[in-house]
Amino acid sequence: xxxxxxxxxxxxxxxxxxxxxxxxxxxxxxxxxxxxxxxxxxxxxxxxxxxxxxxxxxxxxxxxxxxxxxxxxxxxxxxxxxxxxxxxxxxxxxxxxxxxxxxxxxxxxxxxxxxxxxxxxxxxxxxxxxxxxxxxxxxxxxxxxxxxxxxxxxxxxxxxxxxxxxxxxxxxxxxxxxxxxxxxxxxxxxxxxxxxxxxxxxxxxxxxxxxxxxxxxxxxxxxxxxxxxxxxxxxxxxxxxxxxxxxxxxxxxxxxxxxxxxxxxxxxxxxxxxxxxxxxxxxxxxxxxxxxxxxxxxxxxxxxxxxxxxxxxxxxxxxx
Numbered sequence: 032x033x034x035x036x037x038x039x040x041x042x043x044x045x046x047x048x049x050x051x052x053x054x055x056x057x058x059x060x061x062x063x064x065x066x067x068x069x070x071x072x073x074x075x076x077x078x079x080x081x082x083x084x085x086x087x088x089x090x091x092x093x094x095x096x097x098x099x100x101x102x103x104x105x106x107x108x109x110x111x112x113x114x115x116x117x118x119x120x121x122x123x124x125x126x127x128x129x130x131x132x133x134x135x136x137x138x139x140x141x142x143x144x145x146x147x148x149x150x151x152x153x154x155x156x157x158x159x160x161x162x163x164x165x166x167x168x169x170x171x172x173x174x175x176x177x178x179x180x181x182x183x184x185x186x187x188x189x190x191x192x193x194x195x196x197x198x199x200x201x202x203x204x205x206x207x208x209x210x211x212x213x214x215x216x217x218x219x220x221x222x223x224x225x226x227x228x229x230x231x232x233x234x235x236x237x238x239x240x241x242x243x244x245x246x247x248x249x250x251x252x253x254x255x256x257x258x259x260x261x262x263x264x265x266x267x268x269x270x271x272x273x274x275x276x277x278x279x280x281x282x283x284x285x286x287x288x289x290x291x292x293x294x295x296x297x298x299x300x301x302x303x304x305x306x307x308x309x310x311x312x313x314x315x316x317x318x319x320x321x322x323x324x325x326x327x328x329x330x331x332x333x334x335x336x337x338x339x340x341x342x343x344x345x346x347x348x349x350x351x
Contacts, residue, residue: 042184045176049185050192052171063166064150068099068197069204073120075101076147078109080134082183083126083190090124090194097198098207106134114141124150124194128170128186130158139163152190168193209311228315229308231345232329232338233259240265240336241274243296247282250274250295259341261326264299268335270328272299305330308337316345 068075075094079087087103094101104116117123123142127135130153139160142149151164154172161167170193176184201207239257241250243266254262254276262274274295282290282298290298305328306315315327319342329338 038178042176045174046185046188049172049176049189052173053189053193053196056169056171060166060168064168064197065200065204067122067148067150067165068124068201071099071120071122073100073118073122075099075124076104076117076121077101077124077126077194078104078106078135078138079126080106080132082187083128083132086187086191086194087124087126089191090198093195093198094201096212097202098205098211099198099201106132106138110134110137110141114138117142117145117147119145119147122148122150124152124197125160125164126152126190127158127160128154128172128183128190130155130160132160135160152193154186226312227308228306228310228312228327228329228340229338231312231315232308232340233344234329234338238336238339239263241295242266243271243294243299245295246291247293247295247298248291250298251279251291254279259326259339261339262295263328263336263339264295265336270303270305270330270334270336271296272301273303273328274299275324275326303328305334306340307331312340312345315340316342319345 075091077087077091077094078084084103084105091101091103102116104113109116125135125138130151136159139149143163149164151160151167152170153161153167154170155161156167156169161169170186170189172186172189174180174185175182176188237257239253239259239262241253241262241264243264250262254260254274260276263270264272264274272295278298278300282293286293304318304322304324306318308329308331318327319325325342327340328336329340330336
């Protein structure tokens with residue numbers, strides 16, 4: 032009897048080979064499939080039975096989270112009342128290793144009748160599914176990793192990898208951004224890492240805003256009352272400069288009590304570091320670390336002040 036590690040190694044080798052074998056099959060059919068999916072006005076419906084169906088659910092979830100509206104439809108349930116989930120404007124990815132899965136084959140006529148394009152993923156291009164689809168992505172499976180040759184293993188692994196490849200290509204061609212990804216992942220540790228600056232920043236009455244002509248004694252009062260360790264010098268909504276706790280200590284050493292009568296515009300640091308509200312919180316953290324500062328002004332494209340993000344705000348979200 033083979034040792035467990037030997038069996039495991041053989042399984043991994045067979046499944047990794049199944050993925051590698053798909054690379055040589057990529058060509059015009061793949062490009063055609065991407066065009067269909069990219070131009071889909073509705074949703075990408077993914078369908079498959081059994082183990083293939085489980086893989087389809089994961090592919091649909093990956094697409095939905097990376098900019099391609101998508102969901103899984105169970106083919107057996109579809110032919111028993113759920114066909115209304117597929118409508119004009121959608122496209123379908125149908126997965127069947129044999130290409131002859133009864134429930135999938137029965138769906139083809141309905142899908143054809145409403146004019147929805149079909150992208151097939153099958154190991155048999157000449158199967159019913161392969162010959163009745165708009166484009167067929169052929170899977171090359173030399174051997175299942177199951178010692179009995181029965182349980183789908185290499186085939187489902189290759190299908191999943193090909194589905195990931197499709198999703199990642201669509202992500203690129205649709206210019207999907209980290210900010211877009213963040214909007215779709217608000218929960219959990221990943222969601223925290225993808226929080227946007229606008230969701231973390233202080234704004235409105237929380238901001239330590241002063242005018243350029245305000246005396247430094249008033250600036251110090253504002254800084255103390257807002258407890259953010261900085262004052263934002265603003266005129267007509269535009270950010271002109273900042274005065275931090277560190278700046279204040281330096282100015283007091285240089286000017287003593289005479290500082291209190293000085294206007295903010297003579298004491299401020301011009302052109303302070305800033306960030307846009309649509310940037311990720313981790314980007315704000317990296318910027319603070321790079322310049323060794325504890326806060327960033329948040330401004331729009333016209334340099335109008337929108338908020339302030341502080342290092343403590345990032346600590347609270349446990350970004351690091």
